[in-house]
Amino acid sequence: MYIYNVTSNVDEAINEEWLTWMQTEHIPQMLATGKFSNARLTKVMVEEEMGGVTYSVQYVTDSKATLDEYFAQEAGLMQQAVVKKYGSRVVSFRTELELLSDH
Template sequence: MKVYNISFQIDPDLEFQWLEWMKNNFIPSLMSTKSFTENKFYQIKVNADQSPTYTLQLYCDNIELWQAYQELQANDHLKELQYTWGEKCYYFCTEMQIVN
């Protein structure tokens, strides 16, 4: 199984709006591609002086679906994120592979 992680740091003033957008727009849009079997959305504990930090984990157990998503759709979804939130939301992506 592979996991596509997108980690986010959001401007504290926009956190509530951003969370609603994540739940109602971004995550459903990613899941509607049928590339991922499941997702988990977590808040990461940070120090009080840091911006709210979250990570979205998207699980995939089919390498062809994974590659197709990364080649054809991943950039569009990230552009949607950039277009909507600009510099108010920093993000980075990582790929993980289950051990065993």
């Protein structure tokens, strides 16, 4: 199993709007690509020096091949949607994770 993790720092002025948009539009659109079986939205419980509120969204997929398909087919458009809507008020970085074991 692979996890595509997107960590985002959100300007406090748009925090509630962004959170609603993520839950009602963006995450459902990510799941609708058919590349991910589920998603988990979490709040990062640290205070950032740069301010804002930080979140992590973990999208679960079955294989590296499926994740690579997402990157080739949809990733650019999905990332552009966030930038177009929020610009520099949301700063994100992405991490690919391979699940080795659950305990």
